[in-house]
Amino acid sequence: MKKVISFDLDGTIVDGVYGNMVWLEGVPARYARRYSMPLEDAKKAVKKEYDSIGEAHLLWYDIDYWLKRFDLHVPIPELLDCYIDHIQLLPFALDAICALKERYTLVIASNAARIFVEKELAHTGLAPAFSRVISATSDFRMVKKQEAFFLRLCSTLGVSPAEIVHVGDHAVFDVEVPLSVGIDAYHYNPGGEGNGRTIQDLRGLLDLI
Ligand SMILES: [Mg+2]
Numbered sequence: 493m494k495k496v497i498s499f500d501l502d503g504t505i506v507d508g509v510y511g512n513m514v515w516l517e518g519v520p521a522r523y524a525r526r527y528s529m530p531l532e533d534a535k536k537a538v539k540k541e542y543d544s545i546g547e548a549h550l551l552w553y554d555i556d557y558w559l560k561r562f563d564l565h566v567p568i569p570e571l572l573d574c575y576i577d578h579i580q581l582l583p584f585a586l587d588a589i590c591a592l593k594e595r596y597t598l599v600i601a602s603n604a605a606r607i608f609v610e611k612e613l614a615h616t617g618l619a620p621a622f623s624r625v626i627s628a629t630s631d632f633r634m635v636k637k638q639e640a641f642f643l644r645l646c647s648t649l650g651v652s653p654a655e656i657v658h659v660g661d662h663a664v665f666d667v668e669v670p671l672s673v674g675i676d677a678y679h680y681n682p683g684g685e686g687n688g689r690t691i692q693d694l695r696g697l698l699d700l701i
Contacts (some may be wrong), residue, residue, distance in 0.1 A: 494676070496651050497592055500660025501602040504680050505585045506612050511604060513575040514555070515542070522564045538562070542568055548609050553605045555628040573613050579615040588694035589621050599624040601658065603637060606630035624649060637665040642673050657701050659694065676701070
């Protein structure tokens, strides 16, 4: 008996452009101003610094760390608010969530830092639909959704792996990994190749579980 549906956020419920705007446009724009250089040069410099830490490190996800490292004196809420118009729901995500929340407890399980997740949920008006929001990096200090992440998610929610369903757009971190710990998982892959675990549209979950 399924009780909980866990959703990835970026690429599954929202399109993920927002994070790119903050990291790859917003931060470089302020860096360019701070060090009086052309924007294109600032983009290259900032990207090189990001790459020197790499996505396997928790600091890579930490906007406060980067603003301090670059000596940029911009309040984080102000930086994040500049790009909220780029937060876009993916097709049918709202319909699916409204229907599923009548029958299941819904949670978010994202890799993004909590501050980004909360901004995206608030802007789309979806925050009240989710009873728990978990950021792997901010809350569990884990950089990827690995086996330990999903086991901790279950214990945090007080459910067994058999009682939870996870859905997301990453074939490994949202599907293979949860399946390996006994969590029913589905791959959101609109327009892509499919198998029995692929859904083109989040509304498909209503028929699968
Ligand atoms: Mg994703």
